[in-house]
Amino acid sequence: MITVKELTKRYARNTAVDRISFEVQKGQIVGFLGPNGAGKTTTMRMLTCFLPPTSGGATVAGFDVLEQPLEVKKRIGYLPETPPLYPEMETSEYLAFVGKLKGLSGADLNKRVDYVCERCAVADVKQKLLGKLSKGYRQRVGLAQAIIHNPDVLILDEPTAGLDPKQINETRDLIKGLAGDHTIILSTHILPEVEQTCEQVIIINKGKLVATDSVHNLQNRARGAESILLELAGRNGDLDRTAVERRLGQIAGVSRVQFKTSHGNRNVFEVESQKGFVRGDLARAVVEAGWDLNELKPAAMSLEEIFLQLTGAEASSPAEPASKGTQ
Amino acid sequence: MRNIWIIWRKELNSYFVSPIAYLLLTMFALIFGFFFWNALGYFVLMGMEEQMRGQAMPMNLNEQIIRPLLSNASVIGLFFIPMITMRLFAEEKRTGTIELLATSPIRDVEMILGKWLAALTLYASMLLFTALNFAFLFKYGNPDWKPLAIGYLGLLLQAGGLLAIGTFISTLTKNQIIAGAATFGVCLLLWVLEWVSGYETATWAQVLAYMSVITHFESFAKGVLDSKDAIFYLTVIFLGLFFTTRSMESLRWRS
Numbered sequence: 173m174i175t176v177k178e179l180t181k182r183y184a185r186n187t188a189v190d191r192i193s194f195e196v197q198k199g200q201i202v203g204f205l206g207p208n209g210a211g212k213t214t215t216m217r218m219l220t221c222f223l224p225p226t227s228g229g230a231t232v233a234g235f236d237v238l239e240q241p242l243e244v245k246k247r248i249g250y251l252p253e254t255p256p257l258y259p260e261m262e263t264s265e266y267l268a269f270v271g272k273l274k275g276l277s278g279a280d281l282n283k284r285v286d287y288v289c290e291r292c293a294v295a296d297v298k299q300k301l302l303g304k305l306s307k308g309y310r311q312r313v314g315l316a317q318a319i320i321h322n323p324d325v326l327i328l329d330e331p332t333a334g335l336d337p338k339q340i341n342e343t344r345d346l347i348k349g350l351a352g353d354h355t356i357i358l359s360t361h362i363l364p365e366v367e368q369t370c371e372q373v374i375i376i377n378k379g380k381l382v383a384t385d386s387v388h389n390l391q392n393r394a395r396g397a398e399s400i401l402l403e404l405a406g407r408n409g410d411l412d413r414t415a416v417e418r419r420l421g422q423i424a425g426v427s428r429v430q431f432k433t434s435h436g437n438r439n440v441f442e443v444e445s446q447k448g449f450v451r452g453d454l455a456r457a458v459v460e461a462g463w464d465l466n467e468l469k470p471a472a473m474s475l476e477e478i479f480l481q482l483t484g485a486e487a488s489s490p491a492e493p494a495s496k497g498t499q
Numbered sequence: 500m501r502n503i504w505i506i507w508r509k510e511l512n513s514y515f516v517s518p519i520a521y522l523l524l525t526m527f528a529l530i531f532g533f534f535f536w537n538a539l540g541y542f543v544l545m546g547m548e549e550q551m552r553g554q555a556m557p558m559n560l561n562e563q564i565i566r567p568l569l570s571n572a573s574v575i576g577l578f579f580i581p582m583i584t585m586r587l588f589a590e591e592k593r594t595g596t597i598e599l600l601a602t603s604p605i606r607d608v609e610m611i612l613g614k615w616l617a618a619l620t621l622y623a624s625m626l627l628f629t630a631l632n633f634a635f636l637f638k639y640g641n642p643d644w645k646p647l648a649i650g651y652l653g654l655l656l657q658a659g660g661l662l663a664i665g666t667f668i669s670t671l672t673k674n675q676i677i678a679g680a681a682t683f684g685v686c687l688l689l690w691v692l693e694w695v696s697g698y699e700t701a702t703w704a705q706v707l708a709y710m711s712v713i714t715h716f717e718s719f720a721k722g723v724l725d726s727k728d729a730i731f732y733l734t735v736i737f738l739g740l741f742f743t744t745r746s747m748e749s750l751r752w753r754s
Contacts, residue, residue, distance in 0.1 A: 220602040221601075222601050222751065224751060224752065242604045243604075245602055245603060246604040250599075250602045252595055252598045253595075254594075256595050256596040256598050257594075257596070258509075258513065258594075259594075260516045261516075269505070270603075273505060273600070273605060274604060275604060317599070
């Protein structure tokens with residue numbers, strides 16, 4: 173449904189998106205994951221023909237974003253980071269306006285307006301001014317606006333940002349419900365969101381594609397072979413490393429023990445295991461052998477940690493080039 | 500075509516659901532009404548004086564009331580145009596709704612034309628109030644309607660040009676105040692440029708005076724449809740809208 177090839181966006185001083193390639197199949201929900209400023213919004217804006225790419229290209233439903241933008245736009249529903257609402261319009265009036273913009277008219281238009289109001293649970297605020305709606309309603313009207321013309325592809329930029337937990341759940345369910353009819357790309361920097369809603373994950377960082385895989389595979393990668401970091405110290409100051417490796421290697425389920433680093437009296441070992449829980453056995457073995465157990469922790473086990481690993485585990489990332497939220 | 504109409508309706512709607520349109524209409528009606536009242540008072544005084552002197556000076560409604568009033572309307576328009584155009588694009592850029600329009604299957608040209616036509620429609624409805632004043636002249640006097648019609652055409656053409664410039668300026672910023680102030684400055688400049696011809700006859704002065712929008716209105720106010728002046732206004736409209744499309748395009752490359 174969506175093919176992205178070597179997509180690049182360069183600004184005067186920096187590269188916001190750097191040669192990204194991926195494909196999305198029809199009917200999939202794809203999570204677009206990355207820290208703030210990774211280039212998610214820029215990529216989405218290029219897919220929706222809002223920004224032209226510097227080089228490379230993309231096709232949506234078989235149409236090129238540069239060559240046939242009008243055809244692409246007809247087939248895309250887009251929810252930007254802040255829902256594009258006119259505060260002086262009423263909900264139904266606004267949805268009718270967007271519907272007309274997207275090419276609907278007459279009875280068809282009225283039917284779609286009613287349908288999306290029902291679908292996105294905004295029917296009760298149909299006659300209210302958009303400027304008076306709460307954040308949750310605004311987000312849902314934004315979603316309703318995106319699906320009004322029943323597009324093949326839905327592109328949602330952080331659809332749950334700024335909502336309270338209840339609204340987040342409602343929005344997620346809504347998006348999941350839309351998946352059958354539409355191909356959906358949604359961006360987020362919240363991991364559980366991807367785990368819960370998406371089938372496929374595309375991780376980008378600093379404009380570069382870091383990983384693209386199914387959620388299932390990523391989770392397997394996280395949960396299959398467990399690796400554990402152990403920090404040990406000898407009672408009287410020194411520790412026989414080979415003895416440690418031998419002793420720990422004897423524990424059932426442990427496939428590999430390796431000395432990593434030492435810091436004075438503190439020695440760090442990495443233990444890989446096939447079986448689920450060997451931590452208890454490890455701790456017992458260490459204590460029985462008379463060593464001190466300073467620390468025992470799983471290494472890069474959650475999706476979160478894979479993400480951090482892949483994206484370089486930066487606490488703060490540089491602001492996204494002027495494009496973020498501004499226009 | 501349909502898309503222009505959709506945008507036109509939406510823009511006009513947002514003028515009229517906010518106080519903007521009513522405020523502009525009221526102010527314009529008040530100011531123009533004041534000018535009309537003055538012109539009429541002066542005309543009546545002249546008429547009485549002539550009766551007292553016993554001479555029959557030709558009194559002409561077209562020459563003595565309509566023509567100066569049309570010129571006044573054109574200058575008052577200069578002050579109102581920034582207020583009409585300043586929000587057109589600046590507001591959409593500020594709230595992010597421009598992203599909706601730019602990702603909808605409509606062309607930039609359609610969006611721009613729709614907005615510009617809506618602005619022109621609001622200006623035209625301001626002119627309707629002046630027509631109300633002139634209607635009194637037709638009820639109690641017998642002026643020629645043709646020069647008046649040409650005068651209105653001139654007003655619309657002139658406003659069309661300035662509104663196109665205002666629309667262009669509005670695409671350059673997301674701050675309405677900046678867009679309004681800049682448009683006002685340009686409008687004012689295009690008015691006073693003509694003054695150089697008062698003391699200077701060199702070529703550059705002639706060129707400057709030629710660029711003044713007021714110079715080209717004189718023939719329309721007289722009731723003369725001069726193709727030279729009409730073409731000048733049409734050129735301004737075209738250039739203004741053309742620059743707007745370029746600006747929209749560069750917006751995409753820069754943002």
